[in-house]
Amino acid sequence: MQPMTELDADSLRDYYRKFSRFEASGTSPIYAAWAAGVAEDEEIIELLLELPKPKRQANLLFAAARHLGAGEGDYPSLRTWLLAHWGVTRDLMLARSTQTNEAGRCAVLLPALARIEGPISLIEVGASAGLCLYPDRYSYIYTTESGSLALHPEAAPSTVELTCEMTNATPPEQIPEVAWRAGIDLNPIDITDSDQQEWLHALIWPEHRLRRDRLSAAVALVSADPPRLVPGDLLETVEGLVAEAPAGTQKVVFHSAVLAYVEPAERESFAALMRSRDDVVWISNEGGGVLPDIGTQLDRETDGRFVLAVNGQAIALTGPHGQSFEGLG
Incomplete structure (x- = not known):
């Protein structure tokens, strides 16, 4: 040996x-x-x-x-x-850790969020700097075989524009009303701190200049109104935040490219907790093998894409940076 x-x-x-x-x-x-x-x-x-x-x-x-x-x-x-x-x-x-905060993922989360009757309270697990807590502040361009659709915040087009190619799905027609938002992370990133902004830029791969430009725009937008980020473990912290969400709002817990960094037993405990909460809509956007109960629903290879699921039901394959959305029927 x-x-x-x-x-x-x-x-x-x-x-x-x-x-x-x-x-x-x-x-x-x-x-x-x-x-x-x-x-x-x-x-x-x-x-x-x-x-x-x-x-x-x-x-x-x-x-x-x-x-x-x-x-x-x-x-x-x-x-x-x-x-x-x-x-x-x-x-x-x-x-430090690999807390890549890709605002572009909001483009693949939005079709799921748009189905929820609002107003909504957003709670992100593994929020990093919280850039994905602002799906209502970004503009979107969805391209399909039949053309493209632009969506903008009600007040005006955003300084952050996210593009997404959609197949086997219809683009969302509205941006949801977010009444309240908060995030959880073991080590939250202060989006107003210049050194931590530079760390987020360093996490983007060298050739990905479009993503770096998008990050700069999202940082400028969000740092003007920073989110509430709570340091803590997902299992120990999430229910406390859910309890804080205002009455009269639909509570939504979501995460994207996070649970792969969590031990399998803890992932299953978290998934079981989310399935037990009738008052919460649970949106996950993770690699195909990260949540086995969701991965086994697929009848095709993910080809490096994530699986978007709502309350444990797979609905789409998504590009890791939010660049594509393929509906699963």
């Missing part, structure tokens, strides 16, 4: 190879090259093994390096920089 450290090293090398081939390939040539380089670099692997397992992920390593000034060059350049700056990189990786 191999020593545990060698098993860990093999697992980490395999993770970085898969990240390069399947996650970054075709999406970020820089990250694909960096991950492929790390996978074959014994010295960097050994440094990563010093970190707790959740802190060894590629997104966190690469974002930390870029945030600290590593640039976006080839892998040999990154390697040289990491070896010279490992202390501060390690400290940042231990202090």
